Amino acid sequence: MAKTIAIANQKGGVGKTTTCVNLAAYFAAFGKKVLIIDNDPQGNASSGLGIEKHKVKNSVYSLIIGDCTAEDALLHTGVENLDIIPSNIDLAGAEAELVSLDKRESSLKRAIAPIKNNYDYIFIDCPPFIGLLTLNALTAANSILIPMQGEYFALEGLSQLMNTIKLAKKILNPSLEIEGVVVTMFNSRTNLVNSVAEEITHYFGKKAFATRIPRSVRLAEAPSFGMPISQFDPTSAGGIAYKNLAEEVLNRNRDVYVPIKNLSALKKKVQ
Numbered sequence: 201m202a203k204t205i206a207i208a209n210q211k212g213g214v215g216k217t218t219t220c221v222n223l224a225a226y227f228a229a230f231g232k233k234v235l236i237i238d239n240d241p242q243g244n245a246s247s248g249l250g251i252e253k254h255k256v257k258n259s260v261y262s263l264i265i266g267d268c269t270a271e272d273a274l275l276h277t278g279v280e281n282l283d284i285i286p287s288n289i290d291l292a293g294a295e296a297e298l299v300s301l302d303k304r305e306s307s308l309k310r311a312i313a314p315i316k317n318n319y320d321y322i323f324i325d326c327p328p329f330i331g332l333l334t335l336n337a338l339t340a341a342n343s344i345l346i347p348m349q350g351e352y353f354a355l356e357g358l359s360q361l362m363n364t365i366k367l368a369k370k371i372l373n374p375s376l377e378i379e380g381v382v383v384t385m386f387n388s389r390t391n392l393v394n395s396v397a398e399e400i401t402h403y404f405g406k407k408a409f410a411t412r413i414p415r416s417v418r419l420a421e422a423p424s425f426g427m428p429i430s431q432f433d434p435t436s437a438g439g440i441a442y443k444n445l446a447e448e449v450l451n452r453n454r455d456v457y458v459p460i461k462n463l464s465a466l467k468k469k470v471q
Contacts, residue, residue, distance in 0.1 A: 250426025
């Protein structure tokens with residue numbers, strides 16, 4: 201059965217979607233069967249993998265309100281071993297509709313239960329706020345992976361995020377654990393960024409990943425071509441960083457994977 205990892209942080213612009221898409225893509229490149237659930241109304245994980253959101257018939261929204269099955273909502277991506285349940289703006293209305301449902305926090309968990317055996321890992325990309333969509337993700341997940349920007353403001357709201365996780369664990373999902381914390385948009389030449397990164401490492405201890413994701417133009421460009429960095433530019437600094445993070449996560453889970461011998465071979469021709 202798949203391990204389900206929610207990528208979450210209530211702050212926007214910290215690299216949640218970038219981490220979700222690129223981590224999942226490298227897991228797939230390592231030979232794992234992977235599913236992304238785009239649980240954000242912005243649908244950036246979907247568009248970042250080349251999905252035309254306005255053409256999506258069955259989305260996460262359709263799934264959680266019971267209009268389709270998980271199998272109906274699945275789409276194959278242009279990445280081998282990687283599927284997605286896409287999102288679009290329809291999901292923005294789900295918060296209001298979920299309020300009236302019984303056991304509303306576990307709607308997503310129930311909906312994906314029939315397909316969990318088809319995958320090794322499921323990644324859930326969460327919206328940048330704590331609401332019913334994020335609570336559904338935390339209820340469905342085995343663990344939460346937290347991207348944190350390497351800047352001072354990343355530390356603001358940290359206690360709120362940890363309280364949310366603690367409450368979700370106590371009330372909704374007793375087995376929920378912190379998968380780890382990854383510093384994103386890292387610039388080692390800046391003293392403040394180094395100081396914040398060290399503070400994050402001190403706070404989370406062994407839960408902080410050694411890999412830090414650098415600021416990267418190539419990472420920013422890749423979604424506009426509908427590709428993860430593993431296909432767009434795997435030998436870039438961002439490409440190598442996400443490969444290293446994927447290896448670190450898999451090693452923490454003591455999961456055997458197929459090493460990538462030639463990173464350049466992953467690169468696809470940009471249309």
